[in-house]
Amino acid sequence: MKNVLFWCGVEGNQSVREKYKYGDFSWMDYSKKTWEYWCNKNNVKFVHYNKTKLDDHIKYKINWQRWLDVVNFVGDFDQILCVDASIMVKWDAPNFFNESENKLCGLIGNENLKWVYESIEGYKPLFNNFEFDYSKHFLAGFLLFNKNHIPFFNNLSSFYFKNHETILKFEDLLIKKGRDQPVLNYLLQINSIDTKPFPISYGANHMWRRNMLESNKFSNDTATPFFIKYLNTWIFSGFPDRGETRTNLMKQTWDLVKHNYE
Numbered sequence: 001m002k003n004v005l006f007w008c009g010v011e012g013n014q015s016v017r018e019k020y021k022y023g024d025f026s027w028m029d030y031s032k033k034t035w036e037y038w039c040n041k042n043n044v045k046f047v048h049y050n051k052t053k054l055d056d057h058i059k060y061k062i063n064w065q066r067w068l069d070v071v072n073f074v075g076d077f078d079q080i081l082c083v084d085a086s087i088m089v090k091w092d093a094p095n096f097f098n099e100s101e102n103k104l105c106g107l108i109g110n111e112n113l114k115w116v117y118e119s120i121e122g123y124k125p126l127f128n129n130f131e132f133d134y135s136k137h138f139l140a141g142f143l144l145f146n147k148n149h150i151p152f153f154n155n156l157s158s159f160y161f162k163n164h165e166t167i168l169k170f171e172d173l174l175i176k177k178g179r180d181q182p183v184l185n186y187l188l189q190i191n192s193i194d195t196k197p198f199p200i201s202y203g204a205n206h207m208w209r210r211n212m213l214e215s216n217k218f219s220n221d222t223a224t225p226f227f228i229k230y231l232n233t234w235i236f237s238g239f240p241d242r243g244e245t246r247t248n249l250m251k252q253t254w255d256l257v258k259h260n261y262e
Helices: 014-020 028-042 062-074 112-129 146-163 164-172 179-191 226-232 244-261
Strands: 003-008 043-048 077-085 085-090 104-108 140-144 195-199 233-235
Touching: 003 028, 003 062, 028 043, 028 085, 028 140, 028 244, 043 062, 043 146, 062 146, 062 179, 077 085, 112 164, 112 179, 140 146, 140 179, 140 195, 140 233, 146 164, 146 179, 226 244
Parallel strands: 003 043, 003 077, 104 195
Antiparallel strands: 077 140, 085 233, 104 140
């Protein structure tokens, strides 16, 4: 099988760095090392998405362009796991491709219900007030799909360009939450795409909000944080900034576990 890991590691230009506080993007290196190891171990092709088709990352954000580019960028494939560069994978994580059941799979995003609610309700007028099922709200940064889903992503691309000015206004002025995630989720449900949620052990967003950065002070191992013990992927998001805090935490994590990737 041609299973592909589509690792989204595009470094935005200076205007993106300043506007969204991504720092120098050095945190990407720690993610890349873990996924390259995991891909080699599981016979998965590692593809570094490093160049978008459109150069203006303020008007056409990288989050969006990955879905516009992914099929052509990868080429021939059976299944693709699209992963943000802010995610590290544990050295002994299972092969996620083996558990897809030919469905579109992802992680449930319920870590900040206020944020989720406001992003979904904010975009509702764009979808004729479609009644959204919050129990099926996926994170956009960890999504597994197969070649049968190509028509869906073509539809997503068409919808984006048709409604681009409205979406951009929602992103930057009115709602300021979600970017591609609410639109992606609405279209998944409107088009009745057969989906499968991965268990929380496969990855949990906003680890600090779930107290997963802490460790068990009453066990023999007081040094290993909960997220390393119990999660298969580590999502470094939801912090006040996307640069310094993320870089420091991912570096500390890598220094703690890097011997497992040798």
